[in-house]
Amino acid sequence: MKYYSTNNHNYHVSFREAILEGLAKDKGLFLPERINNLSHDFINDLHKYSFQEISFNIAEKFVEDEIPNLELSDIINKAISFEAPIKTLSESLAILELFHGPTLAFKDFGARFLARTMEYFLKNESKEVTILVATSGDTGSAVANGFLNIEGINVVVLFPSGKVSKIQEKQITTLGNNITAIEVKGTFDDCQKLVKTAFVDKELKPHINLSSANSINIGRLIPQTFYYFESFKQLKNIAVKKEIIYSVPSGNLGNLTAGLFAKKMGLPISKFIAANNKNDVFANYINKGMYQPQASEESLSNAMDVGAPSNFARIVDLYDNNHKEIAEVIFSKSYSDSETVEKIKEIQERFEYIIDPHGAVGCLALEDYQASQKSESIGVVLETAHPAKFDDVFNRFLNFEPSIPERLAASLDKESKTIKLSNSYKEFKEYLLS
Numbered sequence: 001m002k003y004y005s006t007n008n009h010n011y012h013v014s015f016r017e018a019i020l021e022g023l024a025k026d027k028g029l030f031l032p033e034r035i036n037n038l039s040h041d042f043i044n045d046l047h048k049y050s051f052q053e054i055s056f057n058i059a060e061k062f063v064e065d066e067i068p069n070l071e072l073s074d075i076i077n078k079a080i081s082f083e084a085p086i087k088t089l090s091e092s093l094a095i096l097e098l099f100h101g102p103t104l105a106f107k108d109f110g111a112r113f114l115a116r117t118m119e120y121f122l123k124n125e126s127k128e129v130t131i132l133v134a135t136s137g138d139t140g141s142a143v144a145n146g147f148l149n150i151e152g153i154n155v156v157v158l159f160p161s162g163k164v165s166k167i168q169e170k171q172i173t174t175l176g177n178n179i180t181a182i183e184v185k186g187t188f189d190d191c192q193k194l195v196k197t198a199f200v201d202k203e204l205k206p207h208i209n210l211s212s213a214n215s216i217n218i219g220r221l222i223p224q225t226f227y228y229f230e231s232f233k234q235l236k237n238i239a240v241k242k243e244i245i246y247s248v249p250s251g252n253l254g255n256l257t258a259g260l261f262a263k264k265m266g267l268p269i270s271k272f273i274a275a276n277n278k279n280d281v282f283a284n285y286i287n288k289g290m291y292q293p294q295a296s297e298e299s300l301s302n303a304m305d306v307g308a309p310s311n312f313a314r315i316v317d318l319y320d321n322n323h324k325e326i327a328e329v330i331f332s333k334s335y336s337d338s339e340t341v342e343k344i345k346e347i348q349e350r351f352e353y354i355i356d357p358h359g360a361v362g363c364l365a366l367e368d369y370q371a372s373q374k375s376e377s378i379g380v381v382l383e384t385a386h387p388a389k390f391d392d393v394f395n396r397f398l399n400f401e402p403s404i405p406e407r408l409a410a411s412l413d414k415e416s417k418t419i420k421l422s423n424s425y426k427e428f429k430e431y432l433l434s
């Protein structure tokens, strides 16, 4: 399959290059030349297939002949090794739990698939690759975990000292092996600057092959399409004949873009909801037709604190920049922190279900949309992370707390190992060359 750049539709690369380059040389984002349909029969018969079989059939449409079937299915079986279960709370509300992976957030799907795919493409090249990631939390832990023990690839994660949650720090610093955690005395922006400087440093080139596992990599989006189909399969038993809506807690719009892929492949989703916290750039675009990036503001659903969503370019490209059409497919609204906390409380009281702050924003937007519609529908809210990752929110604002899953508790007991560096590039460079 060929991929083009959103900045230039005549610039084409192979799937392999799209994966290994991440961002196009002209700084555009890669999109597949065609979004292939899955057959009607396959979609009607989803219940006959396992999550892994569904995933394979979707992946194959994006990869085509660049990875042989046997190897592709091996990649899927290793990457998609946990479930994405639907929990039905009422006739009109279902929760799609995307936190059953090792770092308890949906980013595990993308990071694990990308890691295995890169491993496949690098395996015959007998060169070592070093992936640099700067993180303020979730991305670093998912990438580090996804690439753990992957042959030929080392990962260096830079995080700002004292500025990621205790749980996130443990998830990054206790892995060992091919994963190195660097604690930078500085801010997230300092970490990002060190990484960006290293990428353009010509003196490093002869000594070290640097790569990135950035969230704009198409290899992280493709596997997010899998769970739209998988959840649709589970819903079919419950919701025959009702319209099905997906509510997506949105930041960089990766999850939403993957949902749009699923719809274009033939999955009959009648509406998407892009739920924003106070960072309402996308909601403003949908409702007012103007796209105005802003500085991000901190909120309780911090993985959605994004002022210039990176996948925006993909969404407008998928719909030929037709705002009217985009606004017909996607409803969007923004919510405050206090509304978020109230929603968490209400869901716990009504359903005895503990939702995390991101999922709560998704529930708020779904409820508003459903209230505005005459026809009955079933809404699926993507629960993007496990609530236990946000214990500070529960401690500060709520009088109940989620229990900590075992796989998280296990990493809390392990010993942390970090390399402490200042925010000076000279020091970081010496480390990379050592």
Ligand SMILES: *Cc1c(COP(=O)(O)O)cnc(C)c1O
Binding pocket: 105, 106, 107, 138, 249, 250, 251, 252, 253, 254, 255, 256, 303, 304, 358, 384, 385
């Ligand atoms: C990354 C993340 C989001 C935002 O997803 P996008 O694909 O960037 O829109 C939402 N919730 C959680 C918990 C996340 O980690």
